[in-house]
Each structure stands twice: as structure tokens, then as C-alpha cells.
Amino acid sequence: MKxxxxxxxxxxxxxxxxxxxxxxxxxxxxxxxxEQVGRAVxxxxxxxxxxxxxxxxxxxxxxxxxxxPDHRSGTDRCxxxxxxxGEPYDIVLNVQGDEPFIRPEQxxxxxxxxxxxxxxxxxxxxxxxxxxxxxxxxxPNSPKVVLDSRARALYFSRSVIPYLRGVExxxxxxxxxxxxxxxxxxxxxxxxxxxxxxxxSALERAESLEQLRWIENxxxxxxxxxxxxxxxxxxxxxxxxxxxxxxxxxDFSDKA
Numbered sequence: 001m002k003x004x005x006x007x008x009x010x011x012x013x014x015x016x017x018x019x020x021x022x023x024x025x026x027x028x029x030x031x032x033x034x035e036q037v038g039r040a041v042x043x044x045x046x047x048x049x050x051x052x053x054x055x056x057x058x059x060x061x062x063x064x065x066x067x068x069p070d071h072r073s074g075t076d077r078c079x080x081x082x083x084x085x086g087e088p089y090d091i092v093l094n095v096q097g098d099e100p101f102i103r104p105e106q107x108x109x110x111x112x113x114x115x116x117x118x119x120x121x122x123x124x125x126x127x128x129x130x131x132x133x134x135x136x137x138x139x140p141n142s143p144k145v146v147l148d149s150r151a152r153a154l155y156f157s158r159s160v161i162p163y164l165r166g167v168e169x170x171x172x173x174x175x176x177x178x179x180x181x182x183x184x185x186x187x188x189x190x191x192x193x194x195x196x197x198x199x200x201s202a203l204e205r206a207e208s209l210e211q212l213r214w215i216e217n218x219x220x221x222x223x224x225x226x227x228x229x230x231x232x233x234x235x236x237x238x239x240x241x242x243x244x245x246x247x248x249x250x251d252f253s254d255k256a
Contacts (some may be wrong), residue, residue, distance in 0.1 A: 001090040001114065003186075005041040005107075006081050007033055008067075008074035009097035011050035015235050020053050020097050022239055025246045027060075029233060032100035034062050036252075040104035041093060047081030072200075073210050075185070079196040082189070093186045098233040100242065101252060102184065106226045110186050113222030116150070120191040121214060122222040123153065125179040126229065136180075137173060143181040143209060145223065153221040156181060156209050179223075182230055185211075191219060 009020040009030050016022070020030035030046060030053065037044045046057045046064040049071075057064035065084050071077040078094045091114060095102060106124055113122035125145050128137050136142065140158040148154050155161060160178070167175050187195070195214050203212035214221065231245050232238065246252055 003041055003091045003093060004089045005037045005044040005093040005095055006078045007044065007046045007095050007097045008077040009046050009048045009053050011053055019233055021056055024100055024239065024242055028056055029100050030057060030097050031060050033095065033097055036100065036102045037095050040107040045081060045085065047077045075210060076196050079192050089189055091186050092189055092192050095184050099230055101231050103228055106228060109224030109226055110184060113224055116222060118220055119222035120188055120219040122186045122224060124182040124184050124224045124226055126182055126226050128173055128178045128180055130173040134170065137178055145179045145181045147179060147223055151223050153223050156211050158207055195219065
């Protein structure tokens, strides 16, 4: 399969303006994302709506393309960038620009979902561990996923799913494997074109999760499973946490 990675990166984040250019271990966050993704995918392109990000990416030797500031989601921005590049690919990998610690083996887990010819879209999950605590499981900012027997997504929710009837809530993590969604996707290019043309759905509006639009419209989402944590950066506090993570993980420091 011919694969391209596209990294949507906006400057005007509500919680952390300019975060793609924030320094992490002396390098912009967006550079670290590009370097990690580049270890697994031959071509990586940043899709941005801001000249400052475009310039920064080109300054470190990366590839970037300008896109509209009016997109509803990173998926829409990803498709515009793909369309602008004008070169056909079989699979488009969409990695968020705030995931500087994505690992090549996690990308491989997503891409292996396409070994199944019926897979339209693929994403990544990580099992919650008992030591994560009930607070992590119940956090609505950390969507949960239910899988079928073929490791396809049945549903995504900000609520805890499934509900364990007859089990004390404090014992849920020890009694069942719950899956945390990690917001990276890969699309067959035709599926990417189609899903970006769909109107928002009722379930999507209810939970504010765009992947529910895809499920409601019958798209099959394969799921790769990883046991490795990622450290996404949404706030300045997350950046401080990422700095601490970098110091204790020399495998990232050496390759940064």
C-alpha cells in the first residue's frame, strides 16, 4: 500500500494558542511529531492554517501545506491537504500535531488493520489498567471504545462503556478490559473523501465525537491495540508533563 501521513496543526488552539511551536526539549512540538511519524511512514506532511507553522516546518526541513482556517475538524483539514498535494495514495494516516511521543509500532498497529480488506478506517486504543484508577476511566475527556470480536469499533463514548451490572464500580477496572481511545486515524483515501462530505450526525452532536458520524453511516473502523502510553499536549500543564516524560525516556531524547 502507498501511505502518506498528514499532521493537522492549528495555531489558534483555545486552551494552548501556538502549541505546535511550543518548545519541548528544545525543539518545537510539531517537529517532534514529524520526526516520530517519519520513522514509520515515508512521506509526512503538515497541514496548517498559519504561516508561522508553515515557516517553522520548512525551516527544519519538513513538508507543509496551507489549508483553510474554516475547517470543523482535523479530518477535514487532512483531506484538503491530501487533495492539494495531487498525488494518489492508498492510505492517509492522520496524526494529531500534539502527539510528540507516538511510536512507530503504534503506527504499524493502525496500518495492520488494513490487512482486512473490509476496513475503511483504522484507529488506536490502549487498555485502561487497574492502577490508572477510576478517575481516569470516568474522565469524559478520555473517550472509551467498545470492540467487536474482530477488533472493530462498535461505539465510542465519553461515558464509561460497557456498564458492568452487578459489579461494584470500584472493581470495574479489575473485572473488565476497558479501552481508551487514542485519537489517531488512518483512512482508505476514498473513505476519507466520503466522510468529510457527510453532515454531522445525531450521535456526533450528542457526544462531540466525529467518529460516531462515520459509524452511523456504516463505515467499518478497525482498531489497533497498544500497551504503550502517549502524552498528548492540550494545555501548558501538559507540556510540562511532556518535558518530564522526555527526561525519563531517553529513547525519545536520543532520536529528537
